[in-house]
Amino acid sequence: MGHRNNSPILEIKNVTKMFGSLAALNNVSLSVERGKLVTFVGPSGCGKTTLLRAVSGFCELDEGRIILEGQDITLFSPNARDTAMVFQNYALFPHMKVAQNIAFGLETMKKPKKEIDEEVKRLLVLVQLEGLGERKPHELSGGQQQRVALARALSLNPKILLLDEPLSNLDANLRISMREEIRKLQHRLSLTIIFVTHDQEEAMSISDLLVVMDQGVVKQMGSPTEVYEAPIDEFVSNFIGHINFLPGEVVSLSGDEMTFQIAQRNLKLKAPPIPVSEGDRLKLVVRPESISIVDRKTELTRTENVLEGSVQGAMYIGSIIRYTVNSGGQIIYVDESDPQYKGIFPEGSQIKLILKNKIHAIPA
């Protein structure tokens, strides 16, 4: 048993799916660890839902295998797979009561009536819907319908729970509380969950593992921090959070210090976590919130990681202020928190920018 628990519960191996001449999934491979919440995230049409449907069995693959707990289920039909799906619009059976909806799968398994009733009651308590079993789905609110769908999916004790954009039909506040609840439920029941969303913030906040997809391929896989701090390319950087790209050239390299030339200005930096050599053209990836802005006259103790520029515009958002800064022709966005306290630089102010954190770079 021990060895089984260490091996990944789900393996997706070299999966390809064509829609006509368009590859919805192009040689995708990944594995999901037991008890983790994995999120497939990407813009619409990136293949994330197709991949989820491939796991649940609704999408027939052209190539590749899907292995659940060591068993090849590629050719299994959805009703023979030990997975359960929560659909985007919940897909509750509109003509059945809530309890009947939840009992549907158990009835299919031909369990005794008494056992089914108890199980339904237990699930209703689990999703905090005690006493609503006799309602019809259309008599419930969106959030309650969502819970019914969750309970129905959990009724079968699936090896993996598949959630297809489950929160997209809820309003903003409910969405945040529901995602916390899903996370709690996952920890409590040690569920393995695959979660599909196009909302990067939702993905960041809920996942153990983030799978960023684009045009049918997996762009990057990693924990939310890894993906946020060290995006592998421009697409991932852009997709996850707001970003500045500063193109330039490596002038010299010594140890983990490097001199990088941006807009005819030399900048001393720590070498990025990718292999570089002198003369390479790179793009620095700098989050707007990792830049400080100070008056040009301010004396700084350090000289590395400092750029000069002038303020071109400022957008007041409340919790932050977003400056548009021109530094030698290069436009840089800077987010300053708590602008009420720090004061606002007017347009045309001559300022210095300090790149606060360690700096990530990608090939240009």
Place this chain on the structure above:
Amino acid sequence: MIKTQFYRRFYQNLSNDTRHFLRSPGLVVTTSVAFVLLLFFIVLPVWSVLNKSLTVSFPTVTVSFPKTTPNRTNSGEMLTEAILDAIKTVEGIEEIRVIAEIRHRFIVARFNKNWDEYRAIYDTRRTVKKTIKELNLFVEDIEIKLGKERYRSFATFAEFFSKARHYRALCNSIIVGLITTVLICIIAFIFAYLTVRGPHLMRKPLKALAILPRIAPPFIFSLSLILILGRNGIITKTFNLAINIYGWPGVIIAQVIAFLPLGYLMIENVLRSLDPSLDDTARDMGATEQRVLFKITLPLVSNGIFKAALLVFILSIADFANPMLIGGDVPFLATSAFLLWIGEGNLEMSAVLCVFLLAPSLIAFSIHEYAMKGKTYITLGGKPTQAEYRKISPRIFYTIMPVAVFVSISIVVCFCVIFAGAFTKILMVDNTFTLEHFTSVNGIRSLANSLRFSLGATLIATPIGIILSYMLMRKRIPLKKVLEFVALIGFGVPGTVIGLGYILFFNSPPLKLTGTFAIMMINEAFRNLSVGLEAGISKLQQIDVAIEEAAMDMGARAPRIFIKVIFPLIISAVAVGFVYTFMVAMIAVSAVIFLVTPGKNLISLYILAVTEIGEIGMACGLSVMLIFTVVLCLGALSFMLRYSRFTMTLRGV
């Protein structure tokens, strides 16, 4: 290059579909059953009509005898010569052939195409016997048999064009169809325009009048016209006019009234979905009301009108009962095809007429189903406005209102006359009140037959239609389009064609089914598969596929999903399909008239029969009973539609 790519993709899809399809045995069985049923009850009958139209058959008589006779050796040649000489004198022979085998001789005499076969064999037998007697031969084994020789040939088509009676039927049907269609489009648009944009007080009454003809079987309007404008009609007699309503005018008027509701409902639907702000914008930009009508409104609804026109045209040329009742001596395709079969037994010519009936109808049907699919304008963008239409300008209003009033009065009068005829002894001759037209034993018996017939047809058609709709909407089936086309074609194939097809196809063992009540029901059921099918399709379109996927994800298999999830959700479509098919079967005429068995007469056919023999009062009485049945059905339908909040557009009766 593009073509090969297209074929490659086509085969790839086909093979993918097939692979997927073969994986579920239940689906394979269901689909095969569906294919076989459609093949036998739609495709092959229609095919036999086409086949028959290209066949010419000649009666033949074959005389066979042994080469040597017992009493004289080597007499074969002599005998052959003698019989040949004798047969040449028989009337009606076109060609004689001799086939020599080792022991036998065969003499085959082919007669004229239309020669009576019993006369042919009688004459031949007599002549041959006489010859043998004269030769004083004793031939024991001589056999004389009747046969038929069939050739593929366009001869019947050539004959069609050489006989005025036949090709005039084609011209009449097409021209009357076109005139009816144009008139209906104009009148239906006027009614639709007035009910959508006219004065509020007029809207509901006008709408009711426009769809009123729907409660009656289409042929009662011929009956009304005969009562009003016929030789002893109310107007003809009162004003002593010399009007001849029989022929074109009668058929056109009757059809215009009968098929107006279909055209009206379709055009009204399109007109209602137009955004009034488009008109307001045009008006705002300085266009006159007439300019708005002709430059904005009409172009926007033109595709909708064209689609309605195609359906009306199909109904008009397929119409059997109106030309039968009020066509007079003017030939029409549907009726001529029937009369050629029942009167002369000329199946070949009847089949040729059916081909000319089928072709335009199928073309119109295909344009409607495929070329025009989704080609109705809908307003793009923005939220639907709650704006109310401006009032119609007086000039337009006073131009179109008289038309609407005239047509409305005509419709009401038609109904009144039928009711008057039903409750008087003989209208205009003996106007005493009577109920005798409701008590005829034959009438009541035919009504009972009709009810049984309709129930049977409905019980066959609805389940098949619903199951087909599910398969077409939700399952991956190779060559699905073909299945769909064949299932829907019942509407596009005129009843006369499918009626004749059944006569041809089910007339010989092992499928000898003609003359049974069952084949009438089967025929009606398969002609109306499209009702249940379309009801099912439009309901399934409103149901999210994810619901079935969820059920499947919960471990349920296809039969359980259908019974527990799909069926309860589409029950309203099943009910609508059921009642509608029943109603259509109650007023069916054109195909069942070929198949009806003595003693199992239907009320619709019985009304035709009693009208033909001048029992107009009886016809009115029976029509009132039929109207009553249809009204009951429609009431049930509208109740169900309202109750289930389910909408679909139903195609005409």
